[in-house]
Each structure stands twice: as structure tokens, then as C-alpha cells.
Amino acid sequence: MAIVKSIKDAQKKLLNKELNALDILNFYKNKIEEDQGKYNDILWTSYDLAEKQAKIIEEKIKNGEKLGKLAGAVFTIKDNILIKNYKATAGSKILDKYIASYNATVIERLLAEDAMIIAKTNMDELACGSTNETSYYGVVKNPINPDYVPGGSSGGAAVSVKANHCLIALGTDTGGSVRQPASFCSVQALKPSYGRISRSGIIAMASSFDQVGIIAKNYDDIFLTFEVLNGKDLNDLTTIDDKFLISEEEKLDKENFKIAYSSKYFELTDKADLYFDFIEKLKQIGFQCDDIDLIESDLALNIYYILQPAELSSNLSRLDGIRYSQISDSNDLETLYLENRSQGFGEEIKRRIILGTFVLSADYYDAYYKKAYLLREYLKSEYEKIFANYDLLLIPTTPSLPFKLNSKKDPLTLYKEDIFTVLANVIGTASYSFPIEEKENDFTYSIQILSPQFKEINIYKFLSEIHK
Amino acid sequence: MNLNIDYLAKLSKLSLSEEEEEKLEKDLEKVLDYMDYLKNYKFDFYLDLAENKSTMGEDDLVKKFADLEDLKNTFPRKNGNYLEVPAILKENKAYKKK
Numbered sequence: 397m398a399i400v401k402s403i404k405d406a407q408k409k410l411l412n413k414e415l416n417a418l419d420i421l422n423f424y425k426n427k428i429e430e431d432q433g434k435y436n437d438i439l440w441t442s443y444d445l446a447e448k449q450a451k452i453i454e455e456k457i458k459n460g461e462k463l464g465k466l467a468g469a470v471f472t473i474k475d476n477i478l479i480k481n482y483k484a485t486a487g488s489k490i491l492d493k494y495i496a497s498y499n500a501t502v503i504e505r506l507l508a509e510d511a512m513i514i515a516k517t518n519m520d521e522l523a524c525g526s527t528n529e530t531s532y533y534g535v536v537k538n539p540i541n542p543d544y545v546p547g548g549s550s551g552g553a554a555v556s557v558k559a560n561h562c563l564i565a566l567g568t569d570t571g572g573s574v575r576q577p578a579s580f581c582s583v584q585a586l587k588p589s590y591g592r593i594s595r596s597g598i599i600a601m602a603s604s605f606d607q608v609g610i611i612a613k614n615y616d617d618i619f620l621t622f623e624v625l626n627g628k629d630l631n632d633l634t635t636i637d638d639k640f641l642i643s644e645e646e647k648l649d650k651e652n653f654k655i656a657y658s659s660k661y662f663e664l665t666d667k668a669d670l671y672f673d674f675i676e677k678l679k680q681i682g683f684q685c686d687d688i689d690l691i692e693s694d695l696a697l698n699i700y701y702i703l704q705p706a707e708l709s710s711n712l713s714r715l716d717g718i719r720y721s722q723i724s725d726s727n728d729l730e731t732l733y734l735e736n737r738s739q740g741f742g743e744e745i746k747r748r749i750i751l752g753t754f755v756l757s758a759d760y761y762d763a764y765y766k767k768a769y770l771l772r773e774y775l776k777s778e779y780e781k782i783f784a785n786y787d788l789l790l791i792p793t794t795p796s797l798p799f800k801l802n803s804k805k806d807p808l809t810l811y812k813e814d815i816f817t818v819l820a821n822v823i824g825t826a827s828y829s830f831p832i833e834e835k836e837n838d839f840t841y842s843i844q845i846l847s848p849q850f851k852e853i854n855i856y857k858f859l860s861e862i863h864k
Numbered sequence: 865m866n867l868n869i870d871y872l873a874k875l876s877k878l879s880l881s882e883e884e885e886e887k888l889e890k891d892l893e894k895v896l897d898y899m900d901y902l903k904n905y906k907f908d909f910y911l912d913l914a915e916n917k918s919t920m921g922e923d924d925l926v927k928k929f930a931d932l933e934d935l936k937n938t939f940p941r942k943n944g945n946y947l948e949v950p951a952i953l954k955e956n957k958a959y960k961k962k
Contacts, residue, residue: 698899702899713877717940737876738879741878743884750872808891
């Protein structure tokens with residue numbers, strides 16, 4: 397059992413003096429120390445930064461000042477998010493010596509609301525992978541059963557929540573990287589709409605897909621964090637002016653709230669019955685749910701695995717050894733590039749760089765990159781039509797439960813793990829994943845709730861309703 | 865399809881061992897076979913890639929970096945305020961003044 401159940405619980409205990417901020421921090425610190433190396437979710441700790449925040453909270457309580465929205469909440473941060481003066485390797489050898497020179501916007505926003513940041517988490521190298529087996533700093537293990545993968549690429553983030561090394565974790569999600577590991581570790585996650593949260597200070601993977609995601613054990617904590625993080629940032633011009641705010645007043649009107657699902661998608665999982673049961677339950681409590689015909693999930697996956705490596709190969713060209721971190725000490729420029737990149741990148745990154753370079757090369761640009769780009773626009777318009785009639789769309793998070801470490805080696809098989817998650821990134825909508833089974837310490841299947849772009853409020857209202 | 869790994873590696877500034885090249889070729893052929901799926905889709909609409917600005921905001925703003933020292937600390941090799949890189953232009957003795 398964790399010392400606090402939620403942000404609200406932590407703040408109640410802080411204000412009635414049952415606990416002070418250091419008690420809360422020390423609980424997680426002890427858990428991390430106790431479990432040292434057991435799951436390999438934590439790369440580096442930032443206890444001094446967290447203690448500084450704890451003192452600010454204590455001062456505020458002493459002086460009767462209003463606490464920040466996230467006071468009492470302990471966070472871990474995925475290692476591709478910059479915290480000034482801390483290492484930011486993104487799980488890659490090529491950034492092994494890099495120390496961030498500024499804070500990501502999300503870090504500034506967390507600190508301004510009194511969050512305590514305790515550690516940075518392990519991840520698949522440069523956010524590429526769905527098992528967390530590609531990190532230069534070793535594989536991450538699933539706390540439910542350490543013989544199994546935790547999912548990826550935010551594997552360390554999901555594990556840190558499950559193993560009580562924090563209350564809430566920030567990850568990033570380019571094609572499912574917070575939702576899939578959250579599902580494998582039986583916790584919950586939100587990937588907001590593209591344009592909601594600033595990407596300033598996030599080590600870019602595929603810029604038109606990347607979005608910061610939030611992992612926790614309950615939706616209240618996730619949406620409170622989302623409220624703090626989202627909104628316009630001049631350092632990321634894709635962020636929109638409109639800000640998501642939690643609104644308790646607006647009631648959900650079940651008669652005018654329409655949910656779509658696809659039985660075809662449910663049947664692609666190992667346990668379709670579970671999903672149909674879930675829909676039945678929703679109908680019983682008065683929701684209107686329609687089985688609709690969706691475009692085959694393979695289309696989104698194909699688009700994703702062309703555009704994502706293309707953007708990645710271009711983004712990662714900056715990792716050349718000249719800036720950030722250096723491996724080779726050659727005095728010949730060409731040799732310096734080659735040695736840094738060949739020794740610094742792992743197998744999966746090299747594969748994606750080559751694939752991305754291929755789909756962008758003159759002879760194949762039209763057949764792959766351009767075609768995928770146009771199909772992405774087509775897919776967006778098709779889903780706009782669906783969302784014109786529906787408030788939410790329910791699809792599975794993963795086709796199966798977690799598998800054993802080292803059991804899946806073929807890249808294509810691993811890419812197909814993302815079959816249900818890439819859709820939200822390809823069309824830019826929000827998606828929330830949570831388990832649909834209640835099991836204390838066993839693997840569970842999860843479902844995704846997709847809302848139209850910038851309509852996270854639909855997800856929030858729906859979750860509030862079903863948790864009544 | 866001609867998957868010229870050697871050439872692609874050169875474009876990507878990667879030097880790969882023969883073993884790496886062979887494995888990459890096998891892996892990527894499988895991935896590209898799967899992508900044949902896209903051949904099912906024919907287009908009946910035209911979209912100018914350069915015209916699609918759905919993700920573009922306003923113009924960039926220039927801001928001064930808060931602390932130059934912090935930035936300089938991220939230089940793997942430096943010389944005063946300069947980021948040091950290997951020389952590209954080499955001294956050519958033929959043009960040297962006598």
C-alpha cells in the first residue's frame with residue numbers, strides 16, 4: 397500500500413497535519429532504495445530537487461498560503477524530458493554524457509504547482525520500442541511478474557507507478573508509448589490530443605506524432621496533472637490557445653452522449669468477450685453504444701511505420717557527436733560522425749533510421765512517404781466523420797497480455813503490438829487507456845477511449861460517470 | 865525492390881558491419897512486404913503537401929537563452945566561447961606564402 401492514494405488524499409493529509417511533505421517523499425524514496433535494480437525502472441534520482449519542493453510545501457503550510465495544485469504528489473519523469481542540470485539520455489548511449497541546460501515546459505509547470513520530482517525513468521532507446529528491451533541501460537521488468545516485459549517505450553514510467561516509486565509518471569507517447577506499458581502494468585494513462593501539451597524540452601522522436609502522456613492509478617490524478625500541463629506555450633507553436641479545464645458542473649447527459657465501438661476490433665484481441673461484456677455494462681447503465689464499421693487497423697499502422705521512421709531519421713540527424721555528448725575523439729569530421737552514430741545508436745534505432753531514409757529517398761518517396769502522408773489526411777477526414785456523430789470511440793489497447801522478456805525478436809511482430817494505439821497519434825486525437833478487469837496482482841486487458849481532437853472533456857465526463 | 869543498405873547507411877552517416885547489413889536487409893524486407901498493403905489504396909483526391917499547414921502556428925519568436933554558460937556546458941569540446949569541431953578545410957601548402 398502506498399502512503400497516499402491520490403493527489404487529493406495527499407493534500408488532505410498535508411493540511412490536517414497527518415503527514416508532512418517529507419514523509420510522503422521519504423515513503424517513495426525508501427521504496428526506490430528498497431527495490432534498487434529489481435525492475436530497473438529508475439535511471440537517476442533527483443532527491444535534492446524533490447526535497448527543495450518539499451520544503452516549499454512545508455513553508456506554505458506553515459504560513460497558511462495556498463498550496464499548488466500538485467502539492468503532495470511525487471512524480472517520475474521519462475528520461476527524454478529535460479530537467480535542468482540532470483542527465484537526459486533518452487535511454488541511448490549517444491546521449492550518455494548529456495546534461496540538460498534548461499527545463500522542459502512541462503517541468504516548469506509541474507514545479508510551479510509544487511510537484512515533487514523524485515527520479516528519471518528508463519525507456520526504450522530514443523522512445524523506439526514496445527517492450528522496453530532496447531534501452532542502453534538495460535531491460536525494464538514488469539512488477540506484476542519480473543519475467544515479463546513492462547511494455548514500452550515508457551516502460552520505466554509505467555513500472556514506477558505500479559511499483560509505488562511515485563504517485564504519477566510523465567512519459568511520452570508517439571505511437572502508444574504511455575498507453576501500451578500502462579496496459580501491461582495494469583495502470584491507467586492519457587495521451588492528450590496533439591497540440592495540447594508543449595513539446596519544448598522533449599527529445600524529439602517523430603514530431604508530428606509526439607505528445608507528453610500521463611500515467612497513474614486513477615483518472616482524477618491524471619486529469620488534474622493534465623490540467624496543469626496543457627495550454628499554450630510560445631516555445632511550441634503547435635500548442636493551441638484553448639486550455640483544458642476540469643469542469644465538475646457540466647453533467648453528462650446520457651441520452652445525448654453517443655459511444656461508438658467496433659466489434660471487428662474487439663475480435664482481433666485474444667479475449668473479445670471481455671470487451672463485449674464491458675459494452676453490455678455500459679448499455680445497462682444507460683449509455684447508447686453503437687457497433688460501427690471502422691477502417692482496418694492495418695492502415696493506421698502502415699502509415700505510422702512509414703511517417704514515424706521518416707521523421708525520426710531526420711530528427712536524429714542532430715545526434716552527430718558535435719553537440720550534447722561525444723563518444724569518438726576523432727579529429728576527422730566524417731570519422732567523428734560515423735563513429736559517434738555507429739557506436740552510439742542501438743540496433744532498433746539504426747533499423748528505423750535506415751527505413752526512414754529509404755522511404756524519403758528520391759526513388760521511393762512517392763510510393764511510401766507521400767502516399768502515407770496523403771493516407772494520413774484521408775484517415776483524419778474519415779474519423780472526423782465518425783466523431784461528428786459520436787462523443788467517444790472505444791477500441792482495445794493491445795491485442796494480447798504481456799509476453800515474456802526476450803520472447804519476441806522479429807521487428808515486424810513487435811511493430812504489430814502497436815496496432816490499436818497508433819490510431820490516436822496518426823489522427824491527432826486524445827486517447828485514455830484503463831484496465832477493464834479488476835485483478836489485484838495479475839495482468840489485465842485494457843480498453844482505450846478516444847475522443848475527438850481537443851475533446852478530452854468527453855473522456856473526463858465519461859470516467860466520472862462510470863466511477864459514480 | 866532494390867534495398868541498397870550500403871547506400872542508405874552512407875546517407876544516414878552510419879557504418880554497418882556486414883552482419884548488421886544482412887540482418888537489416890532481412891528485417892526491412894519483411895516490413896516492406898507488409899507495407900504492400902498500401903497498394904490497396906488508390907487516390908481520388910489531390911493534396912499539396914506544402915499547403916497543408918494544419919500543424920503550423922504563428923511565426924517563430926527569437927528569445928535569448930537564459931544563461932550562456934549552461935548552454936556552453938553542453939559542448940563536448942569547446943574553445944572559449946566556441947564549440948570546437950574538427951577542421952573541414954585543411955591547410956593547402958601550395959598556396960602558402962613564401
